[in-house]
Amino acid sequence: MAGTATVPAGDPRPVIGVRGLTKRFAGTPAVDDVDLEVRGGELVVLLGLSGSGKSTLLRCLNGLHRPSSGEVDVLGCRVDLAREGRLRRLRTRIGFVFQQFNLVGRLSCMENVLIGALGRVRGPRYGVLSYPKSMRREALEHLDRVGLADRAFQRADTLSGGQQQRVAIARTLMHRPALLLADEPVASLDPENAAVVMELLFQVCLEERLTVVCSLHQVDLALGWAHRLVGLREGRKVLDQPAAGMSRHDVMRVYERVAQPQPEQPTPPRAQSEAVA
Numbered sequence: 007m008a009g010t011a012t013v014p015a016g017d018p019r020p021v022i023g024v025r026g027l028t029k030r031f032a033g034t035p036a037v038d039d040v041d042l043e044v045r046g047g048e049l050v051v052l053l054g055l056s057g058s059g060k061s062t063l064l065r066c067l068n069g070l071h072r073p074s075s076g077e078v079d080v081l082g083c084r085v086d087l088a089r090e091g092r093l094r095r096l097r098t099r100i101g102f103v104f105q106q107f108n109l110v111g112r113l114s115c116m117e118n119v120l121i122g123a124l125g126r127v128r129g130p131r132y133g134v135l136s137y138p139k140s141m142r143r144e145a146l147e148h149l150d151r152v153g154l155a156d157r158a159f160q161r162a163d164t165l166s167g168g169q170q171q172r173v174a175i176a177r178t179l180m181h182r183p184a185l186l187l188a189d190e191p192v193a194s195l196d197p198e199n200a201a202v203v204m205e206l207l208f209q210v211c212l213e214e215r216l217t218v219v220c221s222l223h224q225v226d227l228a229l230g231w232a233h234r235l236v237g238l239r240e241g242r243k244v245l246d247q248p249a250a251g252m253s254r255h256d257v258m259r260v261y262e263r264v265a266q267p268q269p270e271q272p273t274p275p276r277a278q279s280e281a282v283a
């Protein structure tokens with residue numbers, strides 16, 4: 007596992023530079039004044055309670071949400087200022103792994119993986135044979151990497167959830183992204199499959215030296231694989247530390263709820279009379 011590994015040397019340039027990012031919905035901040043820098047080859051895991059702002063932060067990185075204020079610089083593009091056309095071009099360089107695999111169920115696994123290469127071919131493609139042979143070979147290699155080469159020509163919707171997410175990972179690799187964003191990629195899997203798929207995803211990303219930002223609820227997996235852990239609580243960054251040397255106990259502080267002020271309760275009449283007595 008990589009948790010004790012340091013960030014790969016070689017590319018010290020920030021791939022992501024976020025400064026003072028705030029995103030409000032109906033006046034309420036979902037992400038609140040967050041700074042974040044991610045260097046090339048870093049694997050960063052976002053942790054935090056449900057509703058703490060992880061998905062919103064990820065969506066601000068690829069321009070699916072416009073920030074309310076602050077700067078978002080991703081792969082040299084000022085996402086907060088960019089027009090839609092520029093954002094579309096940026097997204098061709100970003101792989102996104104979703105909770106709901108988003109495969110085309112009636113297509114084969116191979117065709118689903120080849121969809122990841124659509125940005126590299128001209129015009130629409132129908133069927134595996136309409137892709138160049140070199141791409142078909144590449145797609146098969148990626149399926150092999152996720153352990154599903156033998157399912158290449160099986161319909162995607164006949165696979166289990168864990169297998170479908172592995173196909174989705176192969177499709178993302180086919181995309182050859184410069185940056186990978188993953189939003190709770192194993193949230194819909196049982197714990198055993200979740201661990202297998204997550205370890206596979208992290209393993210491949212580290213081998214490819216991909217820059218990764220991934221939101222996750224599994225603290226142990228995050229501790230085992232991430233270079234750095236970033237914790238959010240009610241939209242604010244409350245942790246930003248290398249994973250090496252951190253304990254589960256350190257990380258669990260991110261999950262402490264902020265105490266809400268309790269409305270004053272009227273004292274029950276019996277308690278009042280007891281107090282007087």
Ligand SMILES: Nc1ncnc2c1ncn2[C@@H]1O[C@H](COP(=O)(O)OP(=O)(O)OP(=O)(O)O)[C@@H](O)[C@H]1O
Nearest residue numbers: 031035036054055056057058059060061062063190
């Ligand atoms: N499109 C939206 N419109 C209004 N409010 C939103 C929208 N998206 C997110 N929010 C709110 O922003 C806050 C942060 O949500 P977000 O989905 O980013 O949290 P999260 O940490 O990813 O949660 P989870 O772990 O459950 O996915 C929540 O209070 C949520 O209700």
